[in-house]
Amino acid sequence: WAETPESACEQVISLCATAEAQRVLKSKSMITEEISLNPALVQAGFEVIETDLGEYIIQLAQEPPSHIIAPAVHKTKEQVAALFYQYHQDYGFKDRLSDIPQLVAQARQVLRQKFITADVGITGANFLIAETGSVVLVTNEGNGDLSATLPRMHIVIASLEKLVPTLEDATTLLRLLGRSATGQEITAYTSFFTGPRRTDDIDGPDEFHVILVDNGRSALLGSAFHEILYCIRCGACLNHCPVYGAIGGHAYGWVYPGPMGAVLTPLLLDLQTTKDLPQASSLCGRCEAVCPLHIPLPKLLRQLRIQHYQHHITPLSTRWALALWGFVAQRPGLYQALTQIKIKLLGILGRHRGAFSYLPLARHWTYSRDMPAPTGETFMHAWKKKQKEDS
């Protein structure tokens, strides 16, 4: 049990120390990114090797993942070849490779040596099963299984919301996970680990430890943000988000990108330093439409904006503007009169050019584009006129 990232890291380090470990393997895990386990282990003197190919590539590049399913999706094969050329010299691979099968084969050879000589294997968990005490791990490469089987100690780090009641419940979620994450009905490997090797087994770890990490999740239970705890980290909301598509995963500033990250990051860190995340959305709703767990992500983003307002994180000018707009919008007569004046004025001012390249209070908007001039009539005005004509 660990309430904080620091406590989780300390417990992992002390387990690695009791195993007298030197080389520690890791299978791709978002919770270990969240608690910054790798730097903590390196600082404690352990050699840490990421074994998922994508994670291995970005570990060599010393970058954080840009996608929760495909962490190195931003790297080209030439960039990967350059990294392997730089770091694989010591293993006797002196040539620069050019095609993907060769790169995968070389990574397999380098990492296979690490697998058979490692002391501790650290994995995350896609699900935890209450009924049996099992840990479910999903991979396509088989790196998770080798990490869990070859070293003498297997440490699982999982956040609380991974827990489901039964094997049947996990099965339902596995069906959703494969389809939403990679379009597969099931990944190549779906594995259920329960305890250490049995007395007569001839492989498997002697020790098996599970660290349950809270890091703010139990406080979300029953709160206005409860639904984000349903997230199974499939990445579908990232893949369909126009904002993620335009700015990429690194722009989100922490380990969880995309719509689920824009909701979860402020809740796990703090509202102030992450204040841009809930704002950087048009609330188009594609994330909610594709979420296999039907998490109302736009609603949660809106709730974060409400919290910004309540905690005075929203800038004063915006607060004033919103208050003014709110006052007017609640009075339809006043609203219509004011908009009519404004539209008529803009229509007259813009009638020659047909557009504005500068507008007061909207400098940032007009900085990169022109605002088309209105026709001089509001919708309500035109509607009323038409009604009158028809009658």
Added chain:
Amino acid sequence: MNSARSAILARIRHCSDKQSDVAQARLLAPSIHEQPLLKADLLTQFTEKVEKSSATWDSVSEYNTIPSAVFEFLTQHQLPLEVIIERQLTFLSWPEVMTVAYRRPQSQDSTSVNIAFAGIAETGSLVMRSQPSSPTTLNFLPENHIVLLEKSNIVAHIEAIWPRIRLQALPRTINIITGPSRTADIEQTLQLGAHGPKRVHVILVDTPLG
């Protein structure tokens, strides 16, 4: 550690007091949610899905013909005539040109042979239980993995294996394997044989082991 445990549990109980009965009932009587429809009979669906997962398959009438089916697979792919075999299969007699061993596999071993606990028609998956006679590394270390599956052990959906699994104490590892190891981590291009086997070959057996 214990203070963290009690603090976390206290917060959870504070919010979900009334739901503990629901959780208890669910644990006692596991319920199955929606399942995909099968388009064909079990065997047809299973073999079609096996092919779709980039694995291959063959069929034999009885266990005694397995060694020749394995030999054929090895020669067809020009593989070394060496196999690591699970210990339940020591009764089989192998062609003299082949080297067979019944042990935990090493990294450089080329081919392994073991028996699946079940096959799943829904996905073309193989269910492997770790046992003293069949260690987990047989499924992952060699580049070629040959899996024997009795036809009567093919079930429709994943859920069908859970009541059978619950009949015995859970093993350390249950692997549900669907095709060879793969990665698409470089430029989203699919490549087989990332860390585990490059080839998975299923041999279906008509007559179950006595």
